[in-house]
Amino acid sequence: MAEQVMQESETREFQAEAKQLLRLMVHSIYSDKDVFLRELLSNASDALDKLRLESLVDKDLDVDTTDLHIQLERDPAARTLTVRDNGIGMSREDVVGLIGTIARSGTAELLEKLKSAKEAQEAKQTQGSELIGQFGVGFYSAFMVADKVTVVTRKAGESTGTRWESEGESTYTVADVPDAPQGTAVTLHLKPVDTDDGMHDYTDTGVLRRIVTRYSDFLAWPIRMEVERVKPAEDEDGESTTVRETETLNSMKALWARPRSEVTDAEYHEFYKHISHDWADPLETIRLQAEGTFEYQALLFLPSRAPFDLFTRDAKRGVQLYVKRVFIMDDCEELMPEYLRFVKGVVDAQDLSLNVSREILQQDRQIRAMQRRLAKKVLSTVSGLLNSDEQADRDKYRTFWSQFGTCVKEGLVTDPDNRSDILAIASFDSTHSAEQQTTLAEYVERMPDDQEHIYYLTGRSREMVEKSPHMEAFTSKGVEVLILTDQIDEMWVESGAEFQGKTFRSIAKGEVDLDSGDDAADESVKEEFAGLLEWLRGALSDHVKDVRLSSRLTTSPACIVGDEGDMSPELVRIYKQMGQPLPDIKRILEINPEHALVTGLREAHAKNADDPSLADIAHLLYGTTLLAEGEELPDPHRFAQLLAGRLADGLH
Known part of the structure; x- marks a missing residue:
């Protein structure tokens, strides 16, 4: 690059997070240095996309778009490689905002993940390079192969350019450049060749041609490079001559427009990495061609892992x-429902206006129809x-659900039209197996013929749910219960969902009838405990709406249940x-008539209903029941005092 006249030069320090990121990337993270060129070419392609769109929208923008392209410029003697584009440029x-700092939320979390990846890589458990792309910081990969990076850029419509330069350590310089050409030129001052360390000669035409063909052949803009060719002599006595000519390195064919038979899996994978900035291959590739009154093509990808900001x-x-x-735009939210926000890809519509805006998209009937069809396709x-017969496909499904299942279940609340389809692909923890999740179809297939409901219990962890007193009767009778521990589970099970005609029933609500057997015996027990139940209703009236005998307990003295239709505490x-x-919603206290504590309390109440210590025992019973459910005590101090008093009495 020719030297530029500079003014208003200043030196700045990288943010602390940027310093750490640079150090990790240069020394620890990447395993294939060649990918730096893919990142720089992708950035250049994005800049050209944005300029063409801006020129269509803003008719007053004075730019020449007749020959938009990317140029690779080599200087073997000076050991430099420049990636130049005549795109939108930067102010x-x-x-300063995009290169000099990492101006994004989640930087600290990113660094922690990268450090963890580095440690795991050192332990030979994983490749740190699998993490880096998803965070959109590919520009910094240039410092893997360069001792110094210089950026000269001018934004379309502005008269003054900017020069940015850094050696990737602690500081960078920024200066004005009056005569910079429109677009961006990134010049890498390359490190010495070291093939043992993966540092190839990036001024060699063969190396550059190989990298472009592998990673960036599908880019829509020509990637050009000046090469030398030997021209044979025109006659036998003449001498051959060396000529310089410009070669276009990529085919520029849009993958979504090419027949499926003409595109390899490797090409799909590289395209996915280009648009997603993920280093891992996608889990699955999805193609869709819609014809008729509204035509469009879609090329979508299911990632193989969740991004760190999936729930940000x-x-x-x-x-x-x-x-x-x-x-037209990146990140078009209107084309994919939020619960499928992890899906990456491209949609190419034939009948939309080039002037379309996000506001127009939100109201466009055709866009809504496209979203519905794309969601159903996913x-x-x-x-x-x-449901594939192939084990590899079923393994893909398990990977998908482990990474994105919680996200997809949001659709059970937000997308009632697709609720049945989502339930059909959902998997849940269950008491049937501690190792493998179950689908609802598998649950229903195992149900006894006389079972009317799909039973479930929500909680904060599987361990807490399995230890819940509500599980006791179901466990003893071998009745399968779904274990739901995601926050979203609390919402969708309340939405009236059904599966194959079976309703979902919480085992922590309403009354449970698991065929207790002898009705006469049950009535006898109710009469026997009627006085205690009535007294407990009065003693605990500030906390519960009712007290009744339980048919769901086998070993615990009591449990707390909600009425049908009540919101769960969670x-x-x-x-x-x-x-x-x-x-606050009052719930129901159920007591186990066969537990020694309950029978003892009944006998003590029958002997002396006015004994003031019985009220303390009632409140201790209620408090321990809340603790068993993982609930908060209404008055922890009083509970502690009562418990200490009873323990002291027991020592005399």
Whole structure:
């Protein structure tokens, strides 16, 4: 690159997080140094996409778009490689914000993940390079192969450019460049060749041609490079001559427009990595061609792992939108429902306006129809993996559900039209197996003929659910119960969902009838405990709405249950955390008439109903029941005092 006249130069320090990131990336993370070129070419391609779109939207923008391209410039003597584009370019503020710092939320979490990846790599458990791309910091990979990186850029429509330069250590310099060409040129001052360390000669035409063909052949813009060719002599006595000519290195064919038979899996995988900035191959590739009154093509990908920001509120989501091969926008949220926000890919519509905006998309009937069809296509693809005869496909399904199942279950609340399809591909923990999840179809197949409901219990962990007193009768009778531990489970089970005509029934609500047998004996027990129940209702009236005998307990003295239709305590907590305060809901205390504590309490009450110590025992029974459920005590101090008093009495 020719020297530029600079002014207003300043030196700045990297943010502390950027320093750590650079150090990790250069020395620890990447295993294949060649991928730096893919990242720089992808950035250049994005800049060209944005310029073409801006020129279509802003007719007053004075730019030449007749020959948009990317140029690779080599200087073997100086050991430099420049990746140049004539795209949208960057302002000085853009340069400082996008390159000089890592201006994004979650940087600290990113660093922790990278450090963990490094430690695991050192333990030979994983490859750290599998993590880096998903965080969108590919520009920094240039420092793997360069001792110094120089960026000269000018934003379209502005008169002054910017020069950014750093050796990737602690500081970088920024300066104005009056005569910079429009676009961006990234010059790498290359490290010495060291093939043992994966450092190839990136000024060699063969090396560059190989990398472009492997990683960036599908880019829509020409990637050009000046090469030398030997021209044979025109006659026998003449001498051959060396000529310089420009070669286009990539085919520029849009993968979604090519017949499936003409595209290899490797090409699909590289395209996915280009649009997603993920280093891992996708789990599954999905193609869709819609014809008729509204035509579009879609090329979608299911990732093989969840991004770190999957549940971050401000994370970007959506697929890329093109109109007749013209790039319109990244992260088009309107084309994919939020519960499928992890899906990556491209949708190319034939009938939309190039001037389309996000506001227009939100109201467009055709866009909503596209979203419905794309969502159904994704769900049917997952169903195909689940129900495949091939073990490899079923393994893919298990990987998918372990990574994205919690996210997909959000659709049970937000997308009632697809609820049955989502339930059909969902898997859940269950008392049937501690090692493997079950689908609802498998659960129903195992149900006895006379079982009317799909039983479930929600909780904060599998361990807590399995130890819940509500499970006792179901465990003793071998009745299978779904174990639901995701927060979203608390919401969708309340939405009236059904599966194959079976309703979902919480074993912590209502009355449970697991065929107790002798009705006459049951009535006799009720009469025997009638006085105690009535007294407990009065003693605990501030805390419970009713006290009754339980048919769901075998070893615990009592449990707390809700009425049919009541919100669970966990759901109440969730709504309160969301800023929606709800009144406390009184629940029902069920007591086990066969437990020694309960029978002893009945006998003591029958002897002296006015004994004040009985009220203390009643409150201790209620408190221990709450603790067994993982609930908070209404008055922990009083509970502790009562317990200490009873323990002291027992020592005399």
